[in-house]
Amino acid sequence: MARQRSTIRDVARRAGVSVTTVSHTFSGNGVVNPATQARVRAAASELGYHPDVVASGLRKSRLGVIGLVLRPAVGERPQDLSDVDYFPRFAGAAALTSLEHGYALMLVADPTVSGAPVTAYACDGIVVTDPVADDVLVARLRSSHTPYTLVGADVNDPDDPHVIDIATPAITDRVLDHLTDAGATRLALVNGVDPIEWNAATEQRYRERMREAGREEIVLYAPETEGRAAGVRAADELLALPQRPDGVYCLTSEHARGLVEGLVARGVRVPDDIRVVCGSDADSLRTATPSISSVDLQPEALGRQAAAAVLRQLEPDLDLRVPEPDHGRIILRESTAPASREDRPRQD
Amino acid sequence: MARQRSTIRDVARRAGVSVTTVSHTFSGNGVVNPATQARVRAAASELGYHPDVVASGLRKSRLGVIGLVLRPAVGERPQDLSDVDYFPRFAGAAALTSLEHGYALMLVADPTVSGAPVTAYACDGIVVTDPVADDVLVARLRSSHTPYTLVGADVNDPDDPHVIDIATPAITDRVLDHLTDAGATRLALVNGVDPIEWNAATEQRYRERMREAGREEIVLYAPETEGRAAGVRAADELLALPQRPDGVYCLTSEHARGLVEGLVARGVRVPDDIRVVCGSDADSLRTATPSISSVDLQPEALGRQAAAAVLRQLEPDLDLRVPEPDHGRIILRESTAPASREDRPRQD
DNA sequence: CTGAAAGCGCTTACAG
DNA sequence: CTGAAAGCGCTTACAG
Numbered sequence: 001m002a003r004q005r006s007t008i009r010d011v012a013r014r015a016g017v018s019v020t021t022v023s024h025t026f027s028g029n030g031v032v033n034p035a036t037q038a039r040v041r042a043a044a045s046e047l048g049y050h051p052d053v054v055a056s057g058l059r060k061s062r063l064g065v066i067g068l069v070l071r072p073a074v075g076e077r078p079q080d081l082s083d084v085d086y087f088p089r090f091a092g093a094a095a096l097t098s099l100e101h102g103y104a105l106m107l108v109a110d111p112t113v114s115g116a117p118v119t120a121y122a123c124d125g126i127v128v129t130d131p132v133a134d135d136v137l138v139a140r141l142r143s144s145h146t147p148y149t150l151v152g153a154d155v156n157d158p159d160d161p162h163v164i165d166i167a168t169p170a171i172t173d174r175v176l177d178h179l180t181d182a183g184a185t186r187l188a189l190v191n192g193v194d195p196i197e198w199n200a201a202t203e204q205r206y207r208e209r210m211r212e213a214g215r216e217e218i219v220l221y222a223p224e225t226e227g228r229a230a231g232v233r234a235a236d237e238l239l240a241l242p243q244r245p246d247g248v249y250c251l252t253s254e255h256a257r258g259l260v261e262g263l264v265a266r267g268v269r270v271p272d273d274i275r276v277v278c279g280s281d282a283d284s285l286r287t288a289t290p291s292i293s294s295v296d297l298q299p300e301a302l303g304r305q306a307a308a309a310v311l312r313q314l315e316p317d318l319d320l321r322v323p324e325p326d327h328g329r330i331i332l333r334e335s336t337a338p339a340s341r342e343d344r345p346r347q348d
Numbered sequence: 349m350a351r352q353r354s355t356i357r358d359v360a361r362r363a364g365v366s367v368t369t370v371s372h373t374f375s376g377n378g379v380v381n382p383a384t385q386a387r388v389r390a391a392a393s394e395l396g397y398h399p400d401v402v403a404s405g406l407r408k409s410r411l412g413v414i415g416l417v418l419r420p421a422v423g424e425r426p427q428d429l430s431d432v433d434y435f436p437r438f439a440g441a442a443a444l445t446s447l448e449h450g451y452a453l454m455l456v457a458d459p460t461v462s463g464a465p466v467t468a469y470a471c472d473g474i475v476v477t478d479p480v481a482d483d484v485l486v487a488r489l490r491s492s493h494t495p496y497t498l499v500g501a502d503v504n505d506p507d508d509p510h511v512i513d514i515a516t517p518a519i520t521d522r523v524l525d526h527l528t529d530a531g532a533t534r535l536a537l538v539n540g541v542d543p544i545e546w547n548a549a550t551e552q553r554y555r556e557r558m559r560e561a562g563r564e565e566i567v568l569y570a571p572e573t574e575g576r577a578a579g580v581r582a583a584d585e586l587l588a589l590p591q592r593p594d595g596v597y598c599l600t601s602e603h604a605r606g607l608v609e610g611l612v613a614r615g616v617r618v619p620d621d622i623r624v625v626c627g628s629d630a631d632s633l634r635t636a637t638p639s640i641s642s643v644d645l646q647p648e649a650l651g652r653q654a655a656a657a658v659l660r661q662l663e664p665d666l667d668l669r670v671p672e673p674d675h676g677r678i679i680l681r682e683s684t685a686p687a688s689r690e691d692r693p694r695q696d
Numbered sequence: 697c698t699g700a701a702a703g704c705g706c707t708t709a710c711a712g
Numbered sequence: 713c714t715g716a717a718a719g720c721g722c723t724t725a726c727a728g
Contacts (some may be wrong), residue, residue: 003493009721018700020700021699024697031697031698033697050459050466052471054720056407059722088437093436102465106454108452117401122400122402355705357707368714369713399705402707407705408720468699508699687709
């Protein structure tokens with residue numbers, strides 16, 4: 001901000017007091033005679049003065065800002081983030097909770113990416129979504145004693161207490177049950193490759209379930225960075241299997257779109273031949289043909305939980321109540337519903 | 349952030365140079381012998397040093413942060429903001445555009461609200477969505493020469509060049525045409541009361557259109573702060589009119605929900621007796637019974653536009669390309685569609 | 697109750 | 713190419 005603003009010294013001069021008195025008047029620290037306070041406030045408002053949070057932040061080591069870092073490596077390729085889906089909702093909800101309690105929320109670049117601005121380290125506390133295995137950023141936050149909260153655990157450090165539970169096993173159960181209810185008997189998993197809890201814990205639970213049921217474990221991998229094309233490839237791989245699955249749980253929305261696109265292009269009927277559920281809802285799933293059932297990850301509830309968890313560390317006395325997510329709520333669309341139904345909202 | 353971090357002085361000491369040299373090494377200002385630079389960088393990485401953006405921001409009057417202020421008066425009652433709709437998508441998209449160009453995006457409280465933290469004034473530039481009439485904040489931003497961009501104009505200052513066009517008249521035309529296409533012949537408007545372009549310009553265009561067509565102008569008002577209850581009241585008012593309208597354009601989503609709820613509770617069939625379009629899409633409209641048609645305001649495109657507009661002022665050389673919104677795209681749902689269709693996604 | 701002074705970590709003329 | 717020093721706007725012991 002243009003700093004031709006007046007400073008605490010201008011106010012002091014105008015009110016005929018010291019800067020200490022001005023500082024005390026606005027901060028509420030120290031004791032200032034009410035009459036003096038009135039003079040100070042009058043001078044301040046004549047000058048249009050307001051305290052500089054940067055200067056005060058430098059002095060107090062407290063900026064009034066919670067940082068939100070999107071991993072993995074979003075700083076490097078933010079364009080990969082889908083605009084309309086998980087992240088904006090998460091961030092917006094976290095911001096609201098922060099603002100309600102006097103903090104700003106800052107969306108910052110991943111500071112471990114070289115060349116990225118290190119704005120993250122200016123924050124009073126940090127939310128990381130989602131941490132990767134052996135996360136360098138988390139290690140730094142810990143060693144610098146920065147309050148932090150992780151959304152989903154570091155898979156190699158499952159006992160970190162500063163984690164918002166994303167309930168991956170429970171979600172996996174609900175999805176597999178849903179596929180089974182929709183008539184699938186042979187279930188495959190299309191997983192991402194980022195080393196995050198979501199991917200790892202989903203696969204683990206999927207394998208457990210298949211083992212318990214005495215079914216074959218069919219897991220394919222698609223890199224998150226390759227988007228829809230990797231989903232199309234997964235479709236080919238599935239169709240090349242000696243025994244085709246008739247139900248697929250595909251975690252990432254772009255993969256799911258490519259997958260369904262690929263299946264349909266090869267003459268497979270969705271859902272009649274193969275049922276598909278995507279692990280993360282997105283607008284593009286709603287408007288796909290056929291539309292694709294998905295898990296509502298409830299980014300709003302998670303965003304509020306995450307902000308609240310950091311705020312509790314910053315201000316232990318705060319009375320923070322935020323909604324609990326209903327983990328694994330499934331949004332039913334054509335890809336797991338009888339084909340006769342019309343589910344997609346039509347567009348103008 | 350906990351500031352037991354090492355400082356530029358520690359690095360200087362360890363590398364056996366002055367702080368000037370360390371500063372120059374990291375900032376790229378001045379000229380530093382490559383061998384010296386190497387020593388400095390080695391010392392820095394041994395100490396885990398990284399520059400403090402707050403200190404540097406204080407010194408340079410540049411923090412690398414774009415602020416986003418939500419008006420009217422969201423700081424006072426952030427809980428009124430609907431979580432899942434316009435704002436998070438707008439903010440998320442603006443953040444991505446900012447991060448892509450080295451800036452953080454900070455969601456800040458309205459600094460004109462007394463008692464609110466004035467973090468906004470720490471930002472290098474500000475996005476305001478949406479400005480109110482004679483906006484005090486805008487006046488301050490202007491007088492302090494802070495780069496800013498408004499999403500929608502201040503209705504009393506339509507010629508401000510720093511405005512992202514939200515195309516309210518064009519949107520209004522599309523909605524009224526849509527209602528007419530759906531069979532409505534007598535159109536009413538349920539407007540909010542906040543003094544923002546969206547409300548004012550919609551009403552103005554609606555009245556023009558009714559006048560041109562020789563139709564009665566039927567405008568009801570519902571306060572944004574009163575949410576769904578105000579929508580229910582609007583339903584009663586509409587039904588009490590000597591001649592009922594058969595098409596309603598209701599701007600705010602909570603009002604639209606209350607309106608439809610009220611109409612249905614009183615035995616009115618929607619859309620058969622009265623067609624309803626909401627001016628701002630929201631998740632709650634999709635899941636309402638009947639589901640409610642709405643305008644997709646394209647918050648992602650607007651968010652990117654707004655961030656880009658501020659970035660262009662901050663860094664004139666940046667090559668910024670962001671998508672243009674398709675203003676007034678209508679999402680067709682049951683409230684303006686033949687009742688026989690099934691449009692709502694079913695839930696698990 | 698009020699004020700003089702040091703210092704938060706950095707940047708930037710300026711002198712060498 | 714390198715360094716000593718002033719200062720960004722504030723806060724906070726400390727003395728009076």
